[in-house]
Amino acid sequence: MGASARRAAMPSWSLAVLALLFVGPVASFEAVFGAGQGAIAAAAGVAVGLALAWAASRWRWDLLSITAGVVASYFLFGGAAALRETTRWGVIPTSRTIQTLVIGAVESWKDLLTLTPPAASYVGPALVPWMTCLVCSAVAGVVTVRFGHPMWGSVALVVAGGVATMWGPTAKAPGIVFVAVWWLGLIIWWSWASAITRARSGADIVIGMASSTTSASTTMGGSSRQVVHVWWRVGMGALMVAVMAAAAIPAGALLGPAASDRLVGRDFVEPPVDAREYPSPLSSYRHYNKDLENDSLIRVSNMPKESRVRLGAMDVYDGTTFGMGVANEDGTAGYRRVGSTIPGRSADTAQTETSVSTSGLLGPWVPTIGEVSVLRFDPANAESAAQQKGLNYDLWAETALTTGPAGQMNYSLSTSMSRAHEDPEYASVDAQRYAGGDTNVPKDVDTLASEHSSSARSDLEKARAIESYLHTEGFYSNEDTIDSRPGSSQDRIQRMIGADILVGDDEQYATLMALMLHSQGIAARVVMGAYREGASGSVDLTGSDMHAWVEVEFPGVGWATFDPTPPRDQQPTTKINKPKSVPKPQVLQPPEPPEPPVELPPATRDQATDPQDPSGLHIPWMLIGSVSLSVLVLLGPVLLVLLLKARRRTVRRRLGAAQAVRGSWDELVDTAIDSGLVVESHLTRQEVAWALASQWSPEQEQEQAEGGEPGQDTQAGKGRKPRAARKRSAADVRVPGWSLFSGKVPRVVTVARRADVADFASGGAREEDAERAWSDVDELRRQWASSVSVLARVRAALSLKSLRWRRRARRQAASGRTRRPLASRLAGTRKGKR
Numbered sequence: 001m002g003a004s005a006r007r008a009a010m011p012s013w014s015l016a017v018l019a020l021l022f023v024g025p026v027a028s029f030e031a032v033f034g035a036g037q038g039a040i041a042a043a044a045g046v047a048v049g050l051a052l053a054w055a056a057s058r059w060r061w062d063l064l065s066i067t068a069g070v071v072a073s074y075f076l077f078g079g080a081a082a083l084r085e086t087t088r089w090g091v092i093p094t095s096r097t098i099q100t101l102v103i104g105a106v107e108s109w110k111d112l113l114t115l116t117p118p119a120a121s122y123v124g125p126a127l128v129p130w131m132t133c134l135v136c137s138a139v140a141g142v143v144t145v146r147f148g149h150p151m152w153g154s155v156a157l158v159v160a161g162g163v164a165t166m167w168g169p170t171a172k173a174p175g176i177v178f179v180a181v182w183w184l185g186l187i188i189w190w191s192w193a194s195a196i197t198r199a200r201s202g203a204d205i206v207i208g209m210a211s212s213t214t215s216a217s218t219t220m221g222g223s224s225r226q227v228v229h230v231w232w233r234v235g236m237g238a239l240m241v242a243v244m245a246a247a248a249i250p251a252g253a254l255l256g257p258a259a260s261d262r263l264v265g266r267d268f269v270e271p272p273v274d275a276r277e278y279p280s281p282l283s284s285y286r287h288y289n290k291d292l293e294n295d296s297l298i299r300v301s302n303m304p305k306e307s308r309v310r311l312g313a314m315d316v317y318d319g320t321t322f323g324m325g326v327a328n329e330d331g332t333a334g335y336r337r338v339g340s341t342i343p344g345r346s347a348d349t350a351q352t353e354t355s356v357s358t359s360g361l362l363g364p365w366v367p368t369i370g371e372v373s374v375l376r377f378d379p380a381n382a383e384s385a386a387q388q389k390g391l392n393y394d395l396w397a398e399t400a401l402t403t404g405p406a407g408q409m410n411y412s413l414s415t416s417m418s419r420a421h422e423d424p425e426y427a428s429v430d431a432q433r434y435a436g437g438d439t440n441v442p443k444d445v446d447t448l449a450s451e452h453s454s455s456a457r458s459d460l461e462k463a464r465a466i467e468s469y470l471h472t473e474g475f476y477s478n479e480d481t482i483d484s485r486p487g488s489s490q491d492r493i494q495r496m497i498g499a500d501i502l503v504g505d506d507e508q509y510a511t512l513m514a515l516m517l518h519s520q521g522i523a524a525r526v527v528m529g530a531y532r533e534g535a536s537g538s539v540d541l542t543g544s545d546m547h548a549w550v551e552v553e554f555p556g557v558g559w560a561t562f563d564p565t566p567p568r569d570q571q572p573t574t575k576i577n578k579p580k581s582v583p584k585p586q587v588l589q590p591p592e593p594p595e596p597p598v599e600l601p602p603a604t605r606d607q608a609t610d611p612q613d614p615s616g617l618h619i620p621w622m623l624i625g626s627v628s629l630s631v632l633v634l635l636g637p638v639l640l641v642l643l644l645k646a647r648r649r650t651v652r653r654r655l656g657a658a659q660a661v662r663g664s665w666d667e668l669v670d671t672a673i674d675s676g677l678v679v680e681s682h683l684t685r686q687e688v689a690w691a692l693a694s695q696w697s698p699e700q701e702q703e704q705a706e707g708g709e710p711g712q713d714t715q716a717g718k719g720r721k722p723r724a725a726r727k728r729s730a731a732d733v734r735v736p737g738w739s740l741f742s743g744k745v746p747r748v749v750t751v752a753r754r755a756d757v758a759d760f761a762s763g764g765a766r767e768e769d770a771e772r773a774w775s776d777v778d779e780l781r782r783q784w785a786s787s788v789s790v791l792a793r794v795r796a797a798l799s800l801k802s803l804r805w806r807r808r809a810r811r812q813a814a815s816g817r818t819r820r821p822l823a824s825r826l827a828g829t830r831k832g833k834r
Helices: 003-008 014-021 023-033 037-059 063-082 095-114 127-146 150-166 176-200 225-255 281-291 382-389 423-427 445-453 459-473 490-498 506-519 621-653 657-674 685-695 697-706 747-760 767-787 790-798 801-814 822-833
Strands: 296-303 309-314 352-358 371-377 391-394 399-402 409-416 524-530 537-542 546-554 558-562
Touching: 014 023, 014 037, 014 127, 014 150, 014 176, 023 037, 023 127, 023 150, 023 176, 037 063, 037 127, 063 095, 063 127, 063 621, 063 790, 095 127, 127 150, 150 176, 281 309, 281 506, 281 524, 281 546, 309 399, 371 382, 371 391, 382 391, 382 409, 423 459, 445 459, 445 490, 445 506, 459 506, 459 546, 459 558, 490 506, 506 524, 506 546, 621 657, 621 790, 657 685, 657 747, 657 767, 657 790, 657 801, 685 747, 747 767
Parallel strands: none
Antiparallel strands: 296 352, 296 537, 309 524, 352 409, 371 409, 391 399, 524 546, 546 558
């Protein structure tokens, strides 16, 4: 970079200004997280990104080094910034931290959009503010401080704010005063930075000077007019913001609340879970109650007294069974993605801490108790972690499901039990009105409901009257007979109503009562769960403890519970005449045929249960593919650079003799450029070689030890030789075809002379010349590698400087600005002497 470019760069204290301006995006990220998690992750990203920008500007890193620094910082500090739950002592990354960082780099963006805010209790989404602020602050710092373009650097700042807004909550916009102050600060920074940039680039005007283009570095007494204009620009910028705010704030107030609504990313993302895609929990009732009657299904510790475990709440009948309705837009009904903390609730308000374990349950349903504040699976178990990741909660139904692996579940609950209300409290208000939605309803349901609730004076009395009729007049049976078939389809309920007596189990009675209430305009839902009368503490619920009941909402009071199912000992009595036994005459029976030989099972057992997986093992191809792709994206640029340089070196070495000799010089120059030395493209090989001999420390030590350039004072090389030079010997200058000089010179010069002979001598070059030239290059590379650190060797191997230098040299050659060959320069010198 030239002197003018260095003067145009911004001072290092500009990073402090950027850190202050990043307060806006940091605060915007906190809105969707809460509990400080979003602010911590975003602020950590800003701090690390600006530190990388300072280091890149201080030591003038190239693009590859900056990228490597960002990637390394992402993995090194990402756990402490955004995944403290997965780290050891909150700082040291673990294997789970690295895995989450790799997968979360892609999936966290979708997760944050599909989670119901606040997202602080979920592991992974905090990677979004961490990644965004890390990358944007690094870009803003490098572009501003190193390249001196504060306006372009502010683009990354605005991008960070845009991401925070798009991934933010729907109905929680930042205050208008906060936004106005942030934009005012940004405009002030633009004005000041523009003046500083112009002054440093020499575009200012100094008072008292006749020329209007005097450099800023020249001081002639008096102040710079451009500096005087700084406060003028700042004042005009502030005035412009004030005018816009004065017009926008009253306009927003006049347009009303609808004008303040904003669209964010989650408004365009459909909820990933639709409970209607799963079979209704009610369809499994007969299986639990009959087939798993004595099997342990749900084990609860510290269960509150008179509480009930809930599996699902259904409010829409489709002619087959009761199922879940459509999720509403405000998030109060329907399953929404959550973390371990339920949105709008806190563990501090929970009344009871309990643990739940399940086995044998069908479907994705997660048993809950009361109003859950925190539902946390065991994080040490991989299957439980996947269940936690797929957790969804329905605030309206107070039920949960998980899209994680089905089967056994182990988790803890922080819950509260709502206060029990008496009937007079429910009777004082009307029930929630039924909004419709049932289809294929059995006929005569409304007639039956009107017949048994006509004398009721309130919605509660109607519901109690229907409950009493079903509970006292019906009979219980869970036997699969013609009068007590399983299910709650239209035909099953119609036959139940049309029979002489009502016969069924919880599934049919709860369904019938809910349909009767719907026919009376009362909103009701069927709840599937488990309970045991009078049980509390540690309870082991079996299939016989599974129940279905009805709940009706009374606004302002709560949900009233109804149990329409008759007692289980209230069963129908049927008289079946047994046939009389008629004795048969005794007849001599023929002998039984011999039994066939028993076929023993094969000694080997079949392990392949899946025809698509012969080994019988489930290979997580999706995870393997995601991790492999992430590793390829991270390491791909590094491998590409190494491959390009290795291919370039191989091609140069395998060319013809003359081209191979020239290629050895090109390889040596590229090595010097990648090591950080400056090589001017307009110089001859000899000029470059002698310049490199004075800059390249191994060659300099060698020159001091062996005698240096002819005609130079070599007394400094006498005495004790440097350690690095004792094992080296200077190359012989007697290159075939070179006769202008004699004596011993640095090895770098011999490589250049061989290349010149290959270019200009009549005999060209031979194969042995190419071998010697490349042998010298290999020795020089080894000497350089032994004199620098491992980090310097890695940076040189990955540096792109030589590739850019070659491309720039080719452009100059194409435009005619080529260097003069050594022969022509020498010829010109001789002619001038004559």
